[in-house]
Amino acid sequence: MPSILAIVCVALAVVYGTLYTVLHATQSKSEPRLIPTAIPFLDSAVGIARHKVDYLVSLKRRYGLPIHTLRMPFQRIYVINAPQLIQVVQNKSNLATFVPTLLDFGMLFSGLSRRSKDTLTKAYGSHGNGFTKSVHKHLASGSDLHAATRTAVEKLTVGIRYSFVDQEQVGLYETLRHQLCQALTGAIYGAENPYDDPAVEASWLEFVPGISHLLYSPFPWLTAHKALKARARVIKAFQNYFETGGHTQAFAMIPEMFNTNANHGLPSSEAAKLEMATSLAMLSSGAISAFWLMFHIASEPDALRACREELLNLVVKEADTQSGKVKVVDLSNIKTQCSTLTAMWHETLRYHSTVINIKKVQHDTTLASEYFLKKGAIVMIPGSIVHHNTNTWGPSASDFDHKRFFTPAGRRNLSNTTAYRPFGAGTTMCPGRHFSTSVVLSLVAMTLLQFDVQPVEGQWQMPTKTNADMWNAMPKPDQDVPVRISRRVDEESTHTEWKFVWGDASGKKE
Structure with a gap:
């Protein structure tokens, strides 16, 4: 008769295998690269809950991707790190594709009734x-x-x-x-x-x-x-x-x-x-x-x-x-x-x-003719990554420099929302x-x-x-x-x- 421990182990293995299969079966090869995960659908949720914005920053440092996918329970998130992709999202031609969620955010914590929402x-x-x-x-x-x-x-x-x-x-x-x-x-x-x-x-x-x-x-x-x-x-x-x-x-x-x-x-x-x-x-x-x-x-x-x-x-x-x-x-x-x-x-x-600039993908679309984004997904643009990009701000990007904006390059970046946002x-x-x-x-x-x-x-x-x-x-x-x-x-x-x-x-x- 199998022990309780053995039954639990088998059950966990089945659950893990099922989640792993579902994760990869529902992830298109054309989507931005899926960040490796130890526990499907849960790693990202736990990482964000524990480390907040620092979690997104650590993923950028570890993988260096211009855009990647995070999968959470009932939600997929595309995190954009590259300035050129941020610019594409911000283009006026894409206003109907990438829709802000400010109203949704306000209604979530204000206590409004369903009818009012x-x-x-x-x-x-x-x-x-x-x-x-x-x-x-x-x-x-x-x-x-x-x-x-x-x-x-x-x-x-x-x-x-x-x-x-x-x-x-x-x-x-x-x-x-x-x-x-x-x-x-x-x-x-x-x-x-x-x-x-x-x-x-x-x-x-x-x-x-x-x-x-x-x-x-x-x-x-x-x-x-x-x-x-x-x-x-x-x-x-x-x-x-x-x-x-x-x-x-x-x-x-x-x-x-x-x-x-x-x-x-x-x-x-x-x-x-x-x-x-x-x-x-x-x-x-x-x-x-x-x-x-x-x-x-x-x-x-x-x-x-x-x-x-x-x-x-x-x-x-x-x-x-x-x-x-x-x-x-x-x-x-x-x-x-x-x-x-x-x-x-x-x-x-x-x-x-x-x-963090957050938008919702209103319909299936291809970003920059390369990355397939699915309807209903969330697009995240973390300001911390943009503001500490060494390609934009130089090797001192992670330092506080009170004279940074005295330079011509610093002043130019002020009007560039892919650099300063x-x-x-x-x-x-x-x-x-x-x-x-x-x-x-x-x-x-x-x-x-x-x-x-x-x-x-x-x-x-x-x-x-x-x-x-x-x-x-x-x-x-x-x-x-x-x-x-x-x-x-x-x-x-x-x-x-x-x-x-x-x-x-x-x-x-x-």
């Missing part, structure tokens, strides 16, 4: 691009963008003035995160901003770690129980916001989106859920980017000195007072007159960004990138001019980021960096009152 899908189409049209319309450029940025700068000015004074020990990330949260949401949601309530902001922070469970866990109600309760509290706050007319006092984008969705049949209770996606777009990566930028500037003396010197070029007015001087700084010129700060911003995004590319490029960039740079500029930021431990130690969420475009540090914040004492800053503006009220400057 069907309503939105029908209203905005399978491309999902209509979902962000209002954002592009108001935040791409022009007077609306100017007004939103000016409001955010005003809120930062007040927030920093009362929060940054003589802090003996605070977390650098948490300090910057809170200021950006208040400035960004205040500028967009207006006077009745739900995030002005500390309980709502705290609930949002409790919700965010649960997003990965909502996206990947088979039992999110069990693995993300606390996050779901936190989400419910934020949604309730937004439902009250809409029902009491708070959105009528907000940035023009918010009432427009609300009215458009209402016309499609979305009730206010469901519109409140959709604000989870809007909040994520504002709050997910901006603060992380500000943290890494501030870390690199503060830990590099030459860069810190250069940034401060350039920021003095933004002073547009000076006046003597009884207690010293008042200096007015116009931050709307920061991108054109502060080359070191701007270059470090780009290098921070290049070096740290883990953005921290905000994505094409029709799915982050619509709020100009707004977020301006506010982050303003926050850092205000801090550098008014305060010294020093590590409590005496030396700057870059934190790890191995636990960063794969869905986030920027990797959150695994631990915060404790710092001391003190008002600057030097010839330029002593007895100086700094005032910050964003252009003039007419919106002429951008």
